[in-house]
Amino acid sequence: QSALTQPPSASGSPGQSVTISCTGTSSDVGGYNYVSWYQQHPGKAPKVMIYEVSKRPSGVPDRFSGSKSGNTASLTVSGLQAEDEADYYCTSYAGSNSLYVFGTGTKVTVL
Amino acid sequence: QVQVQESGPGLVKPSETLSLTCSVSDYSISSDFCWGWIRQPPGKGLEWIGSVFHSGGPYYNPSLKSRVTISVDTSKNQFSLKLTSVTAADTAVYYCAREGCISYWFESWGQGTLVSVSS
Numbered sequence: 561q562s563a564l565t566q567p568p569s570a571s572g573s574p575g576q577s578v579t580i581s582c583t584g585t586s587s588d589v590g591g592y593n594y595v596s597w598y599q600q601h602p603g604k605a606p607k608v609m610i611y612e613v614s615k616r617p618s619g620v621p622d623r624f625s626g627s628k629s630g631n632t633a634s635l636t637v638s639g640l641q642a643e644d645e646a647d648y649y650c651t652s653y654a655g656s657n658s659l660y661v662f663g664t665g666t667k668v669t670v671l
Numbered sequence: 672q673v674q675v676q677e678s679g680p681g682l683v684k685p686s687e688t689l690s691l692t693c694s695v696s697d698y699s700i701s702s703d704f705c706w707g708w709i710r711q712p713p714g715k716g717l718e719w720i721g722s723v724f725h726s727g728g729p730y731y732n733p734s735l736k737s738r739v740t741i742s743v744d745t746s747k748n749q750f751s752l753k754l755t756s757v758t759a760a761d762t763a764v765y766y767c768a769r770e771g772c773i774s775y776w777f778e779s780w781g782q783g784t785l786v787s788v789s790s
Contacts, residue, residue, distance in 0.1 A: 561733060563716070596776035598717075605766060605783050606717065611776035650719050652777040659730045660707075660719040660775065 563652055564589065564663035572640045573670040578665045582633040582650035588661050590631035594653035597626060597635045601646045609648075610635060637668070644671045673698040673769045675706075677784040683761075684790050689754040693767030693781060694747075701745040703771040708741060708752045710763040711783075718763075721769060723750060757788045 565583040567614050577669040578581035582589065582597075589595055590626060595613045598606035601666035608617055623638045633652070693706065700706070707722035709745035720739045721731040723786040729741045740753040754761060765786055 592775075594775040598747060600779070605780040605786055606777070607780070608778060611771060611778075614773045617778070651717075651719070651777075656730070659722055661718045662709075662719060665716045 561654060561658050561661055564652060564661055566648075566650060566663040566666045568588060568664070569667045569669065571671055572637075573671045574640055574642065575612070576640050577636055578636045578640060578668060579636045580648055580650075580663050582635070582663045584631050584633075584652055584661065588652040588654040589628065589633050591655070592653045593628070595628055595633040596651050597624075597628065598649045598651070599644075599646045600649065606649065611620075640670050642670050644668060673779045673781055675767050675769055675781040677767050677781045678783060679765075679786070681785060682787050682789065683757055685758055685788055686756055689752070689757050689761060689786055689788075690788070691752045691765055692766070693715060693752075693786065695749065695769075698769075700743060700748045700750065703772050704743065704750075705770040706741075706743070706750045706767050707768050707770050707777065709766045709768060709777065709780075711766070712760075712763045720752065720754075720765075724770075725774065726772070759788050762786065762788045 597610040600606040615628040654661045688789040708720040723729040737777045738755045743750045746760040766783045768777040
């Protein structure tokens with residue numbers, strides 16, 4: 561089972577938007593609405609930002625939004641802030657044999 | 672929010688068994704439990720290891736399945752990970768997590784514990 565494909569890096573200036581893609585297959589991203597996104601600052605544990613493609617847990621700013629089209633899911637961070645600089649990982653349910661597959665990760669830089 | 676915390680040896684010798692425990696606070700693990708382990712080699716991405724669900728499982732990453740055991744101890748409100756025959760490639764930060772039982776996401780994460788495999 562292969563990891564989901566994310567761009568290695570993305571960047572934007574404060575106040576701008578950045579969108580990160582997460583490409584899988586019909587056996588994972590395209591087959592289920594169970595895509596979630598995690599933010600990880602250096603030396604810290606990941607934190608969930610989006611689950612079920614587009615739902616935000618309590619406490620996550622509405623600047624973070626998720627979507628999916630076919631085999632590709634996306635995370636958009638609007639109104640970039642300095643504290644958004646971090647690594648972001650997607651993950652998808654991949655069926656009962658392998659349950660989860662993670663993305664390769666994207667480093668977001670706020671210029 | 673459910674709190675989880677990993678504990679265990681930080682150094683394991685090659686070919687031996689890595690054993691970690693995840694202690695759960697502010698929640699009874701015997702409720703509709705869904706718990707998992709994830710790891711991250713230094714400087715690399717996240718890798719799902721396995722999960723246990725109240726409705727079934729455990730489920731393991733196929734690439735690790737032959738070496739992994741995840742179990743739950745409801746009397747201690749803990750769940751554990753055992754990984755046998757470790758090599759240097761198993762050196763990683765290991766995280767335990769509470770999962771969303773219905774919608775497959777990692778709701779709460781522990782702070783992580785670094786396990787190094789070295790003689």
